[in-house]
Amino acid sequence: MTELGLTPFLILAAFLFACGVFCLATKRNAVGILMGVELILNAANVNLVAASRFMPELRLEGQVFALMVVVLAAAEAAVALAIFLNFYNNHGSADVEAAKELKG
Amino acid sequence: MNLTVVLFAAVAAVTAVSAIGVAASRSMVRAGVWLLFTLVGVAGLYFLLGAEFLGAAQLIIYVGGTLVLVVFGVMITNQGPFAVLQTKWGEWVVGGVLASGLFALIGTASLQLARPVSTEPAAPTVNELGMSFLGVTPDGQNYLLPFEIVSVHLLVVLVAAAYLARAKKRIEPKAELPAVTGEPASLAVDSQPAESIPEVRS
Numbered sequence: 001m002t003e004l005g006l007t008p009f010l011i012l013a014a015f016l017f018a019c020g021v022f023c024l025a026t027k028r029n030a031v032g033i034l035m036g037v038e039l040i041l042n043a044a045n046v047n048l049v050a051a052s053r054f055m056p057e058l059r060l061e062g063q064v065f066a067l068m069v070v071v072l073a074a075a076e077a078a079v080a081l082a083i084f085l086n087f088y089n090n091h092g093s094a095d096v097e098a099a100k101e102l103k104g
Numbered sequence: 105m106n107l108t109v110v111l112f113a114a115v116a117a118v119t120a121v122s123a124i125g126v127a128a129s130r131s132m133v134r135a136g137v138w139l140l141f142t143l144v145g146v147a148g149l150y151f152l153l154g155a156e157f158l159g160a161a162q163l164i165i166y167v168g169g170t171l172v173l174v175v176f177g178v179m180i181t182n183q184g185p186f187a188v189l190q191t192k193w194g195e196w197v198v199g200g201v202l203a204s205g206l207f208a209l210i211g212t213a214s215l216q217l218a219r220p221v222s223t224e225p226a227a228p229t230v231n232e233l234g235m236s237f238l239g240v241t242p243d244g245q246n247y248l249l250p251f252e253i254v255s256v257h258l259l260v261v262l263v264a265a266a267y268l269a270r271a272k273k274r275i276e277p278k279a280e281l282p283a284v285t286g287e288p289a290s291l292a293v294d295s296q297p298a299e300s301i302p303e304v305r306s
Contacts (some may be wrong), residue, residue, distance in 0.1 A: 013117050
């Protein structure tokens with residue numbers, strides 16, 4: 001790894017983050033919004049792991065935090081999908097526009 | 105132009121193109137398939153950065169777990185096999201402006217940062233990672249408490265997800281069960297609370 005520095009990874013992570021934000025803004029299906037959140041979390045993880053590779057003082061911490069993010073993202077996906085299923089059973093649609101009133 | 109740069113270019117191209125695919129595809133099924141390639145590409149980036157354990161965990165947890173969960177969510181909540189919810193024209197514009205603005209902002213910020221370049225090869229970190237999660241590092245800096253908190257958190261979340269996902273199904277069969285024929289009687293008895301069985305049968 002002689003020529004490749006931290007910057008290309010940061011640019012790629014910024015691109016992933018932008019794609020995730022675009023996903024959040026344009027998708028109307030709730031599962032699509034969840035996919036955007038996954039993209040954003042992956043962008044943050046790429047940043048953390050790149051920092052752990054190129055900054056010696058963060059060598060272990062970056063990977064530890066990235067692992068925590070992976071686990072919390074899995075938990076978040078499980079809860080979010082359970083809520084979406086409940087919402088779909090109540091409203092008959094996965095459209096987030098239908099979620100204007102949520103009284104169960 | 106060495107091998108690492110070529111590999112990074114290939115993996116980054118796969119990741120970026122499939123991220124665009126996730127954001128731009130209208131069908132949720134296709135977005136899920138694009139998300140699969142994005143996650144595999146990110147795992148390749150981890151391997152490229154010398155984080156072998158994290159790359160394997162990404163493949164197992166994200167590609168093997170979260171993505172299957174998302175695909176099942178798509179399958180259950182879609183009305184048709186390729187049902188599409190139309191997005192308004194203005195939302196595409198707002199989303200595009202927001203995303204490109206954020207990308208420009210973060211890109212310029214990261215171009216102005218220091219550019220550390222690592223000269224030594226990546227050392228394996230799996231051993232140290234496991235030791236620090238178990239709390240037996242020589243320098244006393246460990247992550248035993250976050251590890252335990254995350255494990256209890258996972259348990260709580262799984263119980264909550266199971267409860268949330270089946271809360272509605274208790275109520276719905278009361279209204280719909282008379283129309284359903286051919287359901288095994290023992291199954292219906294087992295899944296219903298005891299006091300509600302006569303009401304369902306009537």
